[in-house]
Amino acid sequence: MAAQVHVPSLLARAGTASVLTLAAVGGTMLAPGTVTEAQAATPSLKALNVAASKKGSPYRWGATGPHRFDCSGLTVYSFKKAGKKLPRTAQQQYNRTRHVSASHRKRGDLVFFHYGRSVYHVGIYAGHNKIWHSPRTGAVVRLEKIWSKSVYYGRVR
Numbered sequence: 001m002a003a004q005v006h007v008p009s010l011l012a013r014a015g016t017a018s019v020l021t022l023a024a025v026g027g028t029m030l031a032p033g034t035v036t037e038a039q040a041a042t043p044s045l046k047a048l049n050v051a052a053s054k055k056g057s058p059y060r061w062g063a064t065g066p067h068r069f070d071c072s073g074l075t076v077y078s079f080k081k082a083g084k085k086l087p088r089t090a091q092q093q094y095n096r097t098r099h100v101s102a103s104h105r106k107r108g109d110l111v112f113f114h115y116g117r118s119v120y121h122v123g124i125y126a127g128h129n130k131i132w133h134s135p136r137t138g139a140v141v142r143l144e145k146i147w148s149k150s151v152y153y154g155r156v157r
Contacts, residue, residue, distance in 0.1 A: 097154025
């Protein structure tokens with residue numbers, strides 16, 4: 001039988017620094033750019049967690065997982081695991097999403113890199129101006145700062 005502890009007296013005896021330590025130790029450690037299970041109520045946030053779980057997976061052109069990905073393959077795979085179907089290419093995905101401004105972007109939105117009107121790369125917005133993506137041959141799925149101002153944002157419906 002487990003011993004019962006009176007929380008207020010335990011906190012009074014532990015002191016502020018110890019309470020903060022207990023909270024830190026008892027908390028859940030997450031990879032940067034991921035959300036807790038409670039926060040992952042939307043398919044977009046679930047997809048964000050799936051993409052983050054693929055950290056380190058190698059890039060392969062045309063691959064849609066589960067072990068290798070190209071950029072749009074990672075988004076297709078992540079959203080499929082979250083219950084949403086996306087078209088195969090970054091351009092097709094852009095055409096299918098609800099476009100949002102940078103000021104209204106949310107974690108789990110897609111980030112489309114473009115040259116003129118042509119979309120050439122996609123990742124999943126992780127917050128703090130970072131994305132999870134599969135960048136190029138020789139690279140792996142990773143969290144990276146958005147390096148260009150030539151981006152569009154799209155929300156999966």
